[in-house]
Amino acid sequence: MATTNYENLQCLLPPSWKTSIAEWLREDTPSFDYGGYVVGDSDEVAILYGKSKGKLAGVPFFNEIFDQCGCRVEWLLKEGDEFDPATTEKKRYEVARVYGKARSLLLGERVALNTISRCSGIATRATKLANLKEKHQWQGVVAGTRKTTPGFRLVEKYGMLVGGVDTHRVDLSSMIMLKDNHIWSQGSITAATKQAKKVGGFALKVEVECRTEAEAEEAISAGADIVMLDNFKPDDLKATAKRLKEKFSNRSVLIEASGGISEDNIVDYFDDSVDVISLGSLSHGVPIIDFSLKIQPRNYKI
Numbered sequence: 001m002a003t004t005n006y007e008n009l010q011c012l013l014p015p016s017w018k019t020s021i022a023e024w025l026r027e028d029t030p031s032f033d034y035g036g037y038v039v040g041d042s043d044e045v046a047i048l049y050g051k052s053k054g055k056l057a058g059v060p061f062f063n064e065i066f067d068q069c070g071c072r073v074e075w076l077l078k079e080g081d082e083f084d085p086a087t088t089e090k091k092r093y094e095v096a097r098v099y100g101k102a103r104s105l106l107l108g109e110r111v112a113l114n115t116i117s118r119c120s121g122i123a124t125r126a127t128k129l130a131n132l133k134e135k136h137q138w139q140g141v142v143a144g145t146r147k148t149t150p151g152f153r154l155v156e157k158y159g160m161l162v163g164g165v166d167t168h169r170v171d172l173s174s175m176i177m178l179k180d181n182h183i184w185s186q187g188s189i190t191a192a193t194k195q196a197k198k199v200g201g202f203a204l205k206v207e208v209e210c211r212t213e214a215e216a217e218e219a220i221s222a223g224a225d226i227v228m229l230d231n232f233k234p235d236d237l238k239a240t241a242k243r244l245k246e247k248f249s250n251r252s253v254l255i256e257a258s259g260g261i262s263e264d265n266i267v268d269y270f271d272d273s274v275d276v277i278s279l280g281s282l283s284h285g286v287p288i289i290d291f292s293l294k295i296q297p298r299n300y301k302i
Helices: 006-012 017-028 034-039 059-068 102-135 153-163 180-186 189-200 213-222 234-247
Strands: 043-050 072-075 093-101 141-143 176-178 206-210 226-230 254-258 276-278 291-295
Touching (some): 017 102, 034 102, 059 093, 059 102, 093 102, 102 153, 213 234
Parallel strands (some): 141 276, 176 206, 206 226, 254 276
Antiparallel strands (some): 043 093, 043 291, 072 093
16 A cells, blocks of 8 residues: 655645635734733743644644744654554653744744644544545545535645545535535536536536435436435445446446445445545544643753
């Protein structure tokens, strides 16, 4: 199995990502930094501790937050490394050190912790799902959805990549997905699919959300590249997917399963006829990984 160079994932980030971080910092300190006045400008070192078991994700964001605050980060773990505080004497795992002025460390602290905690939480859940796929030797794709936090999607999708799953479509411009409201507007799956094909051209795939086998057949016949079997029970899903693959064996259509699928039951949906399983729970309601940032006593030794 090929390994991922997690450190190269930063190359995926668009030019706007650093501007987004500047906005996060502006939101957190819109006027006077009263706490910064209290702690002053002394040179200090703070340690980033991991306090719950998980996978580290979000290093570029953490670095940029502190860079914009005039601080320097020295990592003791790498992006994608797993850690467990229970293995340490103090039940907290030293992940990184941050050097800078006291007020600057505190300017970046909460924004950085919020970001890395959420990103690492998503990567940790994604890793569990990727491991289940590997354990059961399923050859399909585990993917996230667009159920992400407004303004924070880039971080959440990045966390999925660190965790080893697919991001699915990142936004409305990435792929054309026709759901019930799109179909309603045109009166039929066929009409909606033809409209989508007109504007999407050869470059964009068209996916259609289907509630029945008959709808899936109509979507494939109309030219859909992917059909999503939505809210099917595992046995019904497998049987339907198999029949569709056999009936349209001359088409390279992908079958996606979605709706009601979680870490607890995803194994029930694994099948050779199913190409993609997408889960909103990869970004929706994911527990964070707990981190803290502690400025060290003046006599702290590196």
